[in-house]
Amino acid sequence: MIKTNENIKIFQGNQIGGCVTVISSMVNGETHRIMIDYGSSLEGSGTVKDFDYPWDEEPVDAVFFTHYHGDHVGRIGEIPKSVKTLYMGETARKVMVNIQRALTRVKDMSVANEAKAELELLHDDERIITFKRTKYAYKHITDIPGFKIEPYSVDHSAYDAYMFLVEVEDDSLPGGKSVILHTGDFRGHGRRGKAMLPVINYYIRKYGNKEGIGIPKRNVDVLITEGTMISRADEPVLTEYELQLEATKFLHEHRYAFLICSSTNLDSLASFYQAAQDASVPYGRYLYTYNNYFKTQLDTFTNTAGKYTDLYKFENVYELDLEKELKRPEWTKPKTQKELMEYTGFLAVIKPAKWCESFIDPFIEDYKNGCIKEMPVIIYSMWDGYIDKSKDARKDEWIEFIELQEAKGVEIKHLHTSGHASVQMLTEVIKAVNPTRAVIPMHTEDAEGFKYLDMEESLKDKVTIG
Numbered sequence: 001m002i003k004t005n006e007n008i009k010i011f012q013g014n015q016i017g018g019c020v021t022v023i024s025s026m027v028n029g030e031t032h033r034i035m036i037d038y039g040s041s042l043e044g045s046g047t048v049k050d051f052d053y054p055w056d057e058e059p060v061d062a063v064f065f066t067h068y069h070g071d072h073v074g075r076i077g078e079i080p081k082s083v084k085t086l087y088m089g090e091t092a093r094k095v096m097v098n099i100q101r102a103l104t105r106v107k108d109m110s111v112a113n114e115a116k117a118e119l120e121l122l123h124d125d126e127r128i129i130t131f132k133r134t135k136y137a138y139k140h141i142t143d144i145p146g147f148k149i150e151p152y153s154v155d156h157s158a159y160d161a162y163m164f165l166v167e168v169e170d171d172s173l174p175g176g177k178s179v180i181l182h183t184g185d186f187r188g189h190g191r192r193g194k195a196m197l198p199v200i201n202y203y204i205r206k207y208g209n210k211e212g213i214g215i216p217k218r219n220v221d222v223l224i225t226e227g228t229m230i231s232r233a234d235e236p237v238l239t240e241y242e243l244q245l246e247a248t249k250f251l252h253e254h255r256y257a258f259l260i261c262s263s264t265n266l267d268s269l270a271s272f273y274q275a276a277q278d279a280s281v282p283y284g285r286y287l288y289t290y291n292n293y294f295k296t297q298l299d300t301f302t303n304t305a306g307k308y309t310d311l312y313k314f315e316n317v318y319e320l321d322l323e324k325e326l327k328r329p330e331w332t333k334p335k336t337q338k339e340l341m342e343y344t345g346f347l348a349v350i351k352p353a354k355w356c357e358s359f360i361d362p363f364i365e366d367y368k369n370g371c372i373k374e375m376p377v378i379i380y381s382m383w384d385g386y387i388d389k390s391k392d393a394r395k396d397e398w399i400e401f402i403e404l405q406e407a408k409g410v411e412i413k414h415l416h417t418s419g420h421a422s423v424q425m426l427t428e429v430i431k432a433v434n435p436t437r438a439v440i441p442m443h444t445e446d447a448e449g450f451k452y453l454d455m456e457e458s459l460k461d462k463v464t465i466g
């Protein structure tokens with residue numbers, strides 16, 4: 001655990017995922033606490049059992065969730081009722097509801113029951129509070145004694161993700177208060193990533209106002225930042241747009257494409273969907289999904305993010321059911337879904353699971369029979385670590401699935417970009433925030449690596465490692 005004299009405690013910060021931050025205030029001798037994220041450790045992080053927070057000894061007033069990934073929200077169901085309020089993004093809440101609703105239908109009763117309880121919690125309007133927008137930013141939260149919390153939208157592979165600027169009062173601190181910026185997971189190379197540095201400059205540091213351009217109106221004392229990519233610095237970082245262009249080229253050459261991508265990675269899903277449309281001009285290409293849950297997530301994104309930009313609108317999405325009979329007035333006889341897919345080309349989301357072979361194999365057979373001219377292909381758009389035999393995080397079922405398809409002659413195209421800030425972006429953020437007292441790395445396997453970033457010695461000296 002990392003503990004600082006700023007009344008910050010970070011649990012499990014020296015791993016990627018499952019990091020929990022607790023900040024306390026002291027007003028008139030009374031202590032109040034907020035927690036940021038209560039997630040589960042990721043597989044392969046080396047953590048067998050997550051720590052248990054001492055809810056009774058160090059009570060928490062509210063928990064703030066940065067985004068909907070399991071390594072940040074995974075333990076929401078374990079938070080006791082004594083914690084009055086749970087704050088999260090409005091769309092994040094909807095995405096989480098979709099996930100839990102799907103889990104209530106699984107065969108494993110303990111999983112289904114847990115999901116039911118979590119669903120009930122997510123629908124509890126007394127406890128769940130979503131961030132409210134004002135004209136230009138999100139409303140500041142001042143409901144917890146000794147705290148002012150400002151949520152700011154960040155770009156991450158989870159949509160509706162936030163960083164938090166926390167102003168905390170405590171008489172024992174220099175000046176009686178401390179300003180803390182907690183980044184959560186973020187990146188600079190997504191479609192909304194270019195907003196990060198301006199937000200830091202104009203909303204967090206408050207540069208460029210009437211009192212004098214070049215002089216910030218607010219200093220940040222402590223920066224708590226994710227550092228996922230410090231230990232993955234050799235991985236190439238494509239921008240989402242570059243990924244989309246490369247996908248367009250690939251889909252132009254391949255009409256029958258399957259896709260392996262997270263159901264909640266809105267930006268990459270949008271990249272592939274747009275690529276499929278651009279590659280198939282003038283007709284566009286339908287998107288198929290392996291189940292109804294995946295389609296529900298896409299519908300949620302269309303109805304939320306899609307209100308702001310067409311880029312996040314998914315139209316013509318259908319569930320895979322190859323033998324389903326389809327009728328259209330302009331057709332002289334009905335077609336099966338497979339016949340339509342072979343006629344128009346497709347992009348179809350699958351899971352790297354054995355049962356999904358039933359979607360791929362009929363197209364391989366038809367290729368061998370000469371019914372279609374191209375073999376189907378698979379785009380793998382997840383972290384390569386999951387299918388790397390040398391990694392602890394590897395998923396054996398996925399590796400087996402990929403190898404099986406390759407053995408059948410199916411091309412696997414690896415096309416993925418990280419949800420996390422590149423080393424260069426991290427450095428730029430630290431420099432822009434320029435904290436007066438400390439830089440605390442979390443969500444990283446290499447906190448030590450922060451001391452070797454390309455920045456001033458004075459900033460390197462502020463790197464605080466637990």
Ligand SMILES: [Zn+2]
Pocket residue numbers: 016017018069071072185443
């Ligand atoms: Zn994370």
